Amino acid sequence: MRRPVNPSTVIALTDVATLPPAALTPTRRSPLGMLIRIIRNPLDALPAAAFHAPLVHTEVLGRQRFHIMDPALIQETLVGNGDALAKGPELRRSLGDALGEGLLTGNGTHWKWQRQSASPIFRHERLLAYLPAMLEAAAATRDRWLKLPHGSEIDIGHEMMHTTFDIIVETMLSGRGNIDVARTERSITQYLEATGWIFALSLLNAPDWVPYPGRARAKKASRFLRDTIGAIAAARRSAGSQSSDLIDMLLSASDPETGRTMSDGEITDNLLTFITAGHETTALGLAWTFDLLSRHPEHAARALAEIESVTGGGPLESPHVGQLAYTRQVFQEAMRLYPPAPIIARATVAPFTLAGRPVPVGSMIYVPIYALHRHTALWDRPEEFDPDRFAPEPSKARHRYAYLPFGGGPRVCIGSGFAMMEGVAILATLLRSVRLTSVDAQPLKPRMRLTLRPGKPLMMQVERRG
Ligand code: HEM
Numbered sequence: 095m096r097r098p099v100n101p102s103t104v105i106a107l108t109d110v111a112t113l114p115p116a117a118l119t120p121t122r123r124s125p126l127g128m129l130i131r132i133i134r135n136p137l138d139a140l141p142a143a144a145f146h147a148p149l150v151h152t153e154v155l156g157r158q159r160f161h162i163m164d165p166a167l168i169q170e171t172l173v174g175n176g177d178a179l180a181k182g183p184e185l186r187r188s189l190g191d192a193l194g195e196g197l198l199t200g201n202g203t204h205w206k207w208q209r210q211s212a213s214p215i216f217r218h219e220r221l222l223a224y225l226p227a228m229l230e231a232a233a234a235t236r237d238r239w240l241k242l243p244h245g246s247e248i249d250i251g252h253e254m255m256h257t258t259f260d261i262i263v264e265t266m267l268s269g270r271g272n273i274d275v276a277r278t279e280r281s282i283t284q285y286l287e288a289t290g291w292i293f294a295l296s297l298l299n300a301p302d303w304v305p306y307p308g309r310a311r312a313k314k315a316s317r318f319l320r321d322t323i324g325a326i327a328a329a330r331r332s333a334g335s336q337s338s339d340l341i342d343m344l345l346s347a348s349d350p351e352t353g354r355t356m357s358d359g360e361i362t363d364n365l366l367t368f369i370t371a372g373h374e375t376t377a378l379g380l381a382w383t384f385d386l387l388s389r390h391p392e393h394a395a396r397a398l399a400e401i402e403s404v405t406g407g408g409p410l411e412s413p414h415v416g417q418l419a420y421t422r423q424v425f426q427e428a429m430r431l432y433p434p435a436p437i438i439a440r441a442t443v444a445p446f447t448l449a450g451r452p453v454p455v456g457s458m459i460y461v462p463i464y465a466l467h468r469h470t471a472l473w474d475r476p477e478e479f480d481p482d483r484f485a486p487e488p489s490k491a492r493h494r495y496a497y498l499p500f501g502g503g504p505r506v507c508i509g510s511g512f513a514m515m516e517g518v519a520i521l522a523t524l525l526r527s528v529r530l531t532s533v534d535a536q537p538l539k540p541r542m543r544l545t546l547r548p549g550k551p552l553m554m555q556v557e558r559r560g
Pocket of ligand 1: 435501510
């Protein structure tokens with residue numbers, strides 16, 4: 095049964111001046127307890143008030159930290175004060191070894207020309223041209239599953255990584271060539287495993303050389319990733335242009351200020367950025383979606399009915415994907431509950447004021463997407479899975495910055511259109527052929543490792559439909 099839109103799902107801008115003082119007063123937290131929580135799972139270190147207050151101001155080890163949950167304040171910060179913000183030190187420490195100063199990790203003018211150089215490959219007409227590759231990779235996964243004995247168990251996270259990896263290398267690099275996919279996936283996981291420690295060390299302002307568990311493994315993984323992708327970039331440069339994919343676009347890009355082109359190292363920074371940022375997040379979003387659908391078969395049945403109606407029972411083709419409105423809503427709602435990038439972090443490089451409070455240089459700004467998406471003042475029944483929240487009416491009524499799976503402001507995800515199209519194409523292909531049932535009776539707790547991963551492998555049983 096469809097519920098009417100509840101007015102409390104529609105956020106009004108918060109008038110910060112009228113908020114209870116507890117929402118805004120600086121709180122002091124035990125640094126040791128917090129460090130332990132950050133190492134285990136940074137989500138557990140979020141202030142409890144992040145789920146019901148508009149803004150939480152804390153001071154940890156002498157550093158000002160602002161958690162912003164009010165959509166209007168988020169917009170004011172990320173858009174209005176975008177120039178006063180740089181990517182946080184956690185990100186540089188976690189990803190700098192592998193991704194250098196590429197599009198995700200770079201700042202200032204270096205970031206800007208990389209963004210301009212990569213933008214053309216995400217134009218709408220280009221995205222439509224990627225759809226056949228997306229459908230083909232999804233069909234390959236389906237065919238692999240259909241060969242499994244009835245009732246086999248699969249690790250859905252791993253399966254989705256495999257599928258989205260095939261898509262990213264096919265569309266951005268014109269094919270995987272001889273990349274060792276399994277080792278690449280393992281290396282990314284090893285690399286991200288150490289991020290809890292890195293977050294804690296960043297908070298302590300510890301120098302970069304301080305050792306931590308998993309550091310040697312992470313370094314080795316990063317070397318493997320850079321060597322693999324660097325070899326592809328170098329081979330392409332010496333072979334000359336062959337297609338108009340991401341590599342070609344980066345090879346021919348020139349900085350409008352200096353006229354210089356990218357070095358092989360800079361091209362590697364960006365290729366690796368696109369490969370990692372462009373497949374892991376989508377795969378996690380899909381894995382959580384399948385888990386939710388298994389626990390809510392009524393929504394799976396509704397998506398399935400839509401797919402059958404749009405395709406008329408025939409093969410799923412590129413023009414159908416844009417018509418699958420409810421399937422898209424399912425993916426959006428899954429990313430509300432499990433946003434693949436759960437916290438956006440920035441460091442202030444110029445002072446500004448936020449809700450009348452000074453934000454000095456060196457403060458840490460967090461937009462905790464995970465808490466924003468489960469915020470009691472923004473969402474009715476925040477813990478409940480309800481794809482109807484993303485029907486046109488309630489979506490229009492909601493503040494744009496209340497739902498931010500792809501971030502916001504100038505650093506918003508460059509691949510959001512790509513990811514939505516890919517997510518719907520994969521969901522539709524797989525949903526109509528197989529029924530997936532989560533093996534664990536209770537939903538798994540998410541654990542943040544830069545991205546939002548299940549605390550242990552998310553196992554699902556596969557059965558052929560019909
Ligand atoms: C469901 C899938 C995805 C999610 C949830 C996601 C989420 C995000 C978020 C939240 C940011 C902003 C981070 C920040 O502000 O600190 C971001 C940036 C970025 N994403 Fe995505 N992303 C997804 C898919 C993709 C895809 C498919 C690509 C490429 C094909 C991609 C490439 C990037 C890049 C290069 C950036 C950095 C942009 C910049 O700083 O200019 N992402 N993503």
